[in-house]
Amino acid sequence: MAGTYAGLVSSPLGKKLAVQLGLPRPAQLRRYAVGAPLVDGPVLVGGLGEAPVGSRVRALLAAEAIDTVAEVTAGERVGAVVADLTAISTLDELDVLRTLVAPAVKGLKPSGRVIVVGRDHRTAASPAQAAARRALEGFTRSLGKELRAGSTANLLLVEEGADANADAALRFLLSGRSAYVDAQVVRVGPGSPTEPASWARPLDGKVAVVTGAARGIGAAIADVLARDGAAVVCVDIPAAGDALTRTANRVGGTALQLDVTSAEAGERILEHANSRHGGLDIVVHNAGITRDKLLANMDEGRWGSVIDVNLGAILRMNQTLLGSGGLRDGGHVVLVSSIAGIAGNRGQTNYATSKAGVIGLVEALAADSGLRRRGVTVNAVAPGFIETEMTAKVPFATREVGRLLNSLNQGGLPLDVAETIAWFSQDANAGVSGNVVRVCGQSLLGA
């Protein structure tokens, strides 16, 4: 952090100046550690009517020996708030957001969580209900911008009849695993989730492949998947062979040197996973490159390589990996998009084109009837500013702006992206498919 804005405002003099000038000071985020409690403190759970998802929250917190309260009194501190508005049907009922959440926000502990629960407005029974349901998104996104000290606000939309599928998402959003996930809409739908024997090792017995695993976000994904119990096949180009071996050794997995753009990439991955690990359950398409230039100066090489590594290679590999004899039933596919693919970014027409294409691919695969029948989920993360070698190359001023222009006033860690990917990879999360979750601290880019 030395030499950065965050380093400056955490020095004694810098801190004083920042307070006087009202400048943002990045908080230390609560991140997951094995054995750490799901939430730091009691959780306020409330809502409208029977609040069925709220009941699930109470049950899962009771199992974790975490207290829940129905209201907070002045001066009381809570670790999180869950407001179940799945029953909302009128605009008047929106006032619950104010009466329930406002007092709790005042007493929210650092790195606290606000989770608003609702249903998709497109399935509403009346225009008023659609308006009230959709209104929850504006509330949540604004609250994300108001919360301080590393706290986040997210909206969970649970399909009618799928309340029982929401547990893994609730756990993720409450825990330190979602430290850099802020102001997101997570959708839970049908599926057949299975609860792990241990929530500390939700991927026990699974085999995962991670491309681009030699360094950066890919190496962190390998670490987290292995920590959660998976055997990990680490893939990267031969030129990154030494770093790849280090990752594979660290996680107790295997290394596979491979250029993902090669025609036989899918076959080689599958053959390796089958022969060394006995099958394949999780595919994480993380390998990616940038070759930035303004469009006016964009040559064919820069354009073509970015589209091919970031998108074309995934399509080709999927033909084998998702075909018959590939990924096992109930498996999980996770792609890595970018907020540049959502908001666009100057100098990155090629990159943003490829990363927007990734989102289209996720939507198509999640809707594919064959994959749905097999219980395969397909999701994407869209990282914002993450501290890696890729972003270290960005010029200083642009880099500092990228770090600060988000509700948490700091860059995310590769670990934060990896935690979201590991959650997408859980069988317990089988109701979450077709989601693109930004891991961006509510970046102002495309917010």
Ligand SMILES: NC(=O)c1ccc[n+]([C@@H]2O[C@H](COP(=O)([O-])OP(=O)(O)OC[C@H]3O[C@@H](n4cnc5c(N)ncnc54)[C@H](O)[C@@H]3O)[C@@H](O)[C@H]2O)c1
């Ligand atoms: N760092 C960020 O802030 C950020 C933001 C948004 C999205 N992303 C995405 O996250 C992913 C990982 O990014 P990172 O920051 O860790 O990048 P990185 O450059 O540090 O690591 C990428 C890895 O992919 C490997 N790779 C590249 N081309 C390959 C190929 N043809 N075959 C096999 N491996 C290949 C590289 O050797 C490298 O090890 C990428 O898809 C990137 O676009 C990163």
